[in-house]
Every structure is written in C-alpha cells, then in structure tokens.
Amino acid sequence: MPKFNLKHIEAFVHVADLGSFRRAAARLNTTQPNISNRISQLEHHLRLTLMERDAGSVRLTREGRQLIGPARRILAAVDGFLEATGDGTVFDGLLRLGVTELVAQTWLRPFLIQMKDRFPSVDVELTIDLSENLSNLLFAREIDLAFQNGPFDQRTPNTEPLGQSPYIWVAAPALGFPTGPVAADQIARHRILTHARGSYPYTQLDAHFRQIEQPVRLVPSSNIAACLQMANDGLGVACVPALMAAETLAAGRLQVLDYDWHPEDLHFAARWLVDPAPTFLVAAVEIAAGLYPPEDHD
Incomplete structure (x- = not known):
C-alpha cells in the first residue's frame, strides 16, 4: 500500500467537488482507475469510508463531510507555501477558462501573454461561448473561471466586477x-x-x-x-x-x-466556484481587472 501523500488529498477534494471519479481524473490529468485507487488507499489509511458510490453519483459520508474542510485547508496551505516563494514558475496545473466573444476579440491576447509570463507552467484551457452557456459550464464544474457578462440567473460565491461596455x-x-x-x-x-x-x-x-x-x-x-x-x-x-x-x-x-435608445450596458465579471482557489486563478482575476479598458470601468 503506497504511503499517504498529497495526491490522496487532491483526489478526495476533487471527487467531492465534481461528484465524479471521471471528472476528477480529467481535472487532475490522470485516469479514473488512478483516482479510484487513491480514494480507496486514503480510506484504508484512515480506516474510514469517505464516500458512498452509487451508479453515476458520489456522495460524502458523515466522516467525509467532517474531513473535507481540513482537506481543503491542506491544499490551501500548500498553495500558500508556493505563493510565499514569490516565484510563479513553481506553480503548475491547468486553468479552465471560459470567456465571451467580446473578451476574446478585445483583451484576451494580452491576458494570455501576462498569464504565461507569470505562470509559465500553468496551462490555460480556453472555451469561448455565450455568457449563458458559460454559466452552465461553470456550475457543471467543467470550467474553473468565467469572464462573462450579466445578468446572472445563479449567484456564485466568488464574483469580481471587471467593467462595462455601452x-x-x-x-x-x-x-x-x-x-x-x-x-x-x-x-x-x-x-x-x-x-x-x-x-x-x-x-x-x-x-x-x-x-x-x-x-x-x-x-x-x-x-x-x-x-x-x-x-x-x-x-x-x-x-x-x-x-x-x-x-x-x-x-x-x-x-x-445618433439614435437615442440602446440596450443596457454590458457588465462584465469574473466568476468562479473553486475552493480553495489556487494562486494562479486569483492572479488571473487580478490580471483581467487590470486589462479591462479604463474608460469602460464603473
């Protein structure tokens, strides 16, 4: 039995968040059997059942719900440890980003350049779609971060206004x-x-x-x-x-x-559900806020 390590915690948190071994495997760039093995090894090490596995769904047990908070704090502490180096090159991973066409046609290119300069080992997987579709992808946990325009039917725990365009x-x-x-x-x-x-x-x-x-x-x-x-x-x-x-x-x-009526201004925001949010996701939001044309800010 492999020794308990950080990969077990990552698998636990991602399966809990995504509700699927398959999605967690895709998110962590590995296979579904590997994720299943990591959860089984973690449960064996702790002598606890953390998840109930039904056809097509995964639910945390009472013990799993008790441990998910500490597990998140472990990942946040590791991220904070890397952030404390002040060196973006120590980060690696994947940021699944969804943007609207307006973003893609205006400031997406300098955004991607700045992200690559700051976090060269972090890959950005890009989806360009209508704002409504991006919301659906966000709540399905198929993207991590959306730069999109309102109005929004569903609220996210993390929303950062970016600006607006008349x-x-x-x-x-x-x-x-x-x-x-x-x-x-x-x-x-x-x-x-x-x-x-x-x-x-x-x-x-x-x-x-x-x-x-x-x-x-x-x-x-x-x-x-x-x-x-x-x-x-x-x-x-x-x-x-x-x-x-x-x-x-x-x-x-x-x-x-010079026609005296227009649709309402487009209000743009960065929205994400990821908890804990990795340093490179938070930095992506900061970069986007800095790039949005000043004349169009609130």
Whole structure:
C-alpha cells in the first residue's frame, strides 16, 4: 500500500467537488482507475469510508463531510507555501477558462501573454461561448473561471466586477446616415445586426421596437464580429458593444449613429466556484481587472 501523500488529498477534494471519479481524473490529468485507487488507499489509511458510490453519483459520508474542510485547508496551505516563494514558475496545473466573444476579440491576447509570463507552467484551457452557456459550464464544474457578462440567473460565491461596455449603433458611411440624430424609421429601413436570438440584448431590442410599434428586421448572430463585418459591407445596421467596434470605427470603416435608445450596458465579471482557489486563478482575476479598458470601468 503506497504511503499517504498529497495526491490522496487532491483526489478526495476533487471527487467531492465534481461528484465524479471521471471528472476528477480529467481535472487532475490522470485516469479514473488512478483516482479510484487513491480514494480507496486514503480510506484504508484512515480506516474510514469517505464516500458512498452509487451508479453515476458520489456522495460524502458523515466522516467525509467532517474531513473535507481540513482537506481543503491542506491544499490551501500548500498553495500558500508556493505563493510565499514569490516565484510563479513553481506553480503548475491547468486553468479552465471560459470567456465571451467580446473578451476574446478585445483583451484576451494580452491576458494570455501576462498569464504565461507569470505562470509559465500553468496551462490555460480556453472555451469561448455565450455568457449563458458559460454559466452552465461553470456550475457543471467543467470550467474553473468565467469572464462573462450579466445578468446572472445563479449567484456564485466568488464574483469580481471587471467593467462595462455601452452599446452603440454603427453603419457603413455608404448607407448615407446623417451625422445628427437618427429616427427609428431610418434604422428600420435596414437589417439590424445584433446578438443571438434569446440573448438579453436581443430581447431588449425586440421589446424596444415593439413598444414604439416600429416594424424592424432583426438579424441575430452568435458571432458579433460577423455582424460588424456585415455592417462594414453595408449589409445592415449593427447594435454592438462599443469595445467590439473601436478598431473599425478608428479606421473610419463605420460611423456611430445618433439614435437615442440602446440596450443596457454590458457588465462584465469574473466568476468562479473553486475552493480553495489556487494562486494562479486569483492572479488571473487580478490580471483581467487590470486589462479591462479604463474608460469602460464603473
């Protein structure tokens, strides 16, 4: 029987958090039989049953619930020990990060560069998706950290506001919009390119034009970059987060329309469930907060 070691504690905490030997194995980059063996060895060493194993589920026993807190504190102490060195190169591991398209198209690249510089042995596994889908992945424990926009249906114990981005209306100069105020019927002459159907901004757009009884053609897309390209080609008017359009506007390929209504600003936050959160996850949140464009902070 192998001697009791830190890998047994890691397996115990991850199986408890993820509710699955398979998921714990994937998280710790090993096999399911290895995780099962580590739990069995830990239980043998302690002479206790820590988990009840049913088909498709794992539940902590009373003894397991008593020991999960001390187990978490052991992992936190090890992380604190490494952090005390002041050297990010001593950390290794995997950060499963989920981001929205806006993050991916704006400040994701400098974020990844800073993470690599600070923690060269920590790999970032990236998922880019709609905010609603990222929330589902977060609560399914399939990602560790999400940089996403609200509103949020489910609260997380750890949330750090990052900033916000207002919406703007943009169109190609070739469409001939005036530089002054624009009326709803002028916009309605063109397709309105915007977020995916069912998303919060799409719902607000639809409700706005219904309220003012202005028929419009909403063209939804899960890819805002594609909407901007279509707008650039004169295929419609786009209602998009200002951050996404900054580069195109600076190049003069699009103009901002002075329409007096916009969807609510996008409020972005970092959200995570991991407990204890490793130093490199906490640092990732700090890096993201520092990168979010200052002009768009609350």
